[in-house]
Amino acid sequence: MAKRGALKIGESRNNVTRMGDDYYRVAIRDGKKPDGTPKRVYRYVHGTETDAAALRDQMMADRLGGKAIGTDKQPLSEYLETWLRDKAKGNRPGMKMAKVTPRTWERYASLLRGSVIPALGQVPIGDLKPEHLSDLYHRWGTEPRSVFEPKDKTPKRSHKGKDASKSKRSETPYSPTTIHHRHVALKMALDDAVKRYRLIPTNPAVDAIAPSPMPPMPERGEDADIHVLDESQLATLYDAADATNLGLLVYLAGNTGARLGELLALRVDDFDADRAIVRVERSLYETSRKSPGAAWYGFKAPKSRRSRRPIRIGPETARRLSEALAAQRRADVTRMDRLIFSSPTGEPLRPSTVSQQFGKIADGCGFNGLRFHDLRHTHASLSLKRGDPAHVVSTRLGHANVGTTLRLYSHMLPGQDEDLANGFEAMVEAKRAAK
Numbered sequence: 421m422a423k424r425g426a427l428k429i430g431e432s433r434n435n436v437t438r439m440g441d442d443y444y445r446v447a448i449r450d451g452k453k454p455d456g457t458p459k460r461v462y463r464y465v466h467g468t469e470t471d472a473a474a475l476r477d478q479m480m481a482d483r484l485g486g487k488a489i490g491t492d493k494q495p496l497s498e499y500l501e502t503w504l505r506d507k508a509k510g511n512r513p514g515m516k517m518a519k520v521t522p523r524t525w526e527r528y529a530s531l532l533r534g535s536v537i538p539a540l541g542q543v544p545i546g547d548l549k550p551e552h553l554s555d556l557y558h559r560w561g562t563e564p565r566s567v568f569e570p571k572d573k574t575p576k577r578s579h580k581g582k583d584a585s586k587s588k589r590s591e592t593p594y595s596p597t598t599i600h601h602r603h604v605a606l607k608m609a610l611d612d613a614v615k616r617y618r619l620i621p622t623n624p625a626v627d628a629i630a631p632s633p634m635p636p637m638p639e640r641g642e643d644a645d646i647h648v649l650d651e652s653q654l655a656t657l658y659d660a661a662d663a664t665n666l667g668l669l670v671y672l673a674g675n676t677g678a679r680l681g682e683l684l685a686l687r688v689d690d691f692d693a694d695r696a697i698v699r700v701e702r703s704l705y706e707t708s709r710k711s712p713g714a715a716w717y718g719f720k721a722p723k724s725r726r727s728r729r730p731i732r733i734g735p736e737t738a739r740r741l742s743e744a745l746a747a748q749r750r751a752d753v754t755r756m757d758r759l760i761f762s763s764p765t766g767e768p769l770r771p772s773t774v775s776q777q778f779g780k781i782a783d784g785c786g787f788n789g790l791r792f793h794d795l796r797h798t799h800a801s802l803s804l805k806r807g808d809p810a811h812v813v814s815t816r817l818g819h820a821n822v823g824t825t826l827r828l829y830s831h832m833l834p835g836q837d838e839d840l841a842n843g844f845e846a847m848v849e850a851k852r853a854a855k
Contacts, residue, residue, distance in 0.1 A: 565590060688759075724818065
């Protein structure tokens with residue numbers, strides 16, 4: 421008998437299906453479901469067809485010996501690594517799964533590998549209960565984060581050269597938003613365990629008690645992680661930034677409210693000098709290099725559909741942009757993708773480097789702790805303070821809806837509700853007095 425060749429992707433033989441390169445699924449029939457249809461259990465193998473066949477034989481032997489063969493005994497860590505691998509590659513034969521950007525994948529991997537897997541990775545996925553998750557979330561929110569973070573990490577350094585790992589931050593619990601992000605990533609992975617991999621009947625994360633993604637709205641006078649400059653302070657910051665190579669970037673950020681990644685991705689063609697508009701079409705992000713020579717950056721679509729937008733700029737902003745682009749042309753430097761903001765060699769600017777440089781500029785002005793993203797908050801708050809309509813400000817910021825804008829910034833405008841109440845009453849009483 422002629423020897424059969426290796427399975428092609430999508431092909432099955434003897435209960436083994438090749439799902440991708442060095443990736444196989446083993447399916448074993450194990451009795452019937454309550455409705456009488458066949459019950460099958462699945463395991464996934466990263467390796468060769470021989471490895472998959474060996475697992476199949478072991479599963480069949482376990483079944484004959486009366487042992488549990490269900491995939492619900494697979495450790496959570498093993499399943500999550502399989503999920504991350506498939507999420508990086510996207511759709512494969514017999515399984516529809518949306519592929520995500522490298523930056524999003526890195527975020528999922530960081531959330532799961534850095535927190536969930538160390539805490540619950542040894543638990544069989546079928547034994548995972550809502551109580552496991554609720555208890556873990558509670559501990560994250562009440563115990564110092566240093567309890568959960570690896571002890572052998574290389575100390576991180578702030579832009580001032582201090583050991584950031586010894587800061588007060590390490591002795592505080594994780595924020596509700598951080599815990600919520602971890603919960604969402606795990607819930608997404610377990611949803612696929614139910615619907616795509618068919619490993620477990622229900623998702624335990626659905627009934628887990630997770631904190632709200634947003635902390636309570638701060639009281640008047642508190643800014644809760646949002647730092648906003650007034651007009652005079654913003655002018656001081658502009659002057660300080662103009663003495664560095666970030667002058668135009670800081671000026672454009674403060675005057676448009678655009679995100680740092682959106683600004684660093686701007687191309688020459690995204691600036692319409694005649695109409696005084698810059699068009700946000702994409703965003704720059706940093707990646708972790710996985711192999712020598714790999715690019716440290718990538719471009720992706722903005723955060724939401726409304727984030728792809730034109731932003732009107734004032735005459736001084738348009739003049740400064742035009743002069744900067746004219747200087748670039750005279751310099752005759754080949755710039756990657758015709759970027760407006762780039763290094764002297766023409767490569768994109770690193771967002772992390774820009775953030776560190778900005779921190780030094782802000783500290784020099786006495787605005788300790790001010791982040792580059794706070795220029796976005798400043799633009800929004802000062803615009804609303806001026807009386808600009810909320811829906812116009814929301815459009816400039818590229819928020820998904822005006823509700824997001826109001827939720828983030830309305831509490832930072834004390835006195836407006838009082839002005840409205842007094843003004844409305846005065847309007848009505850004036851009409852009554854005229855009768």
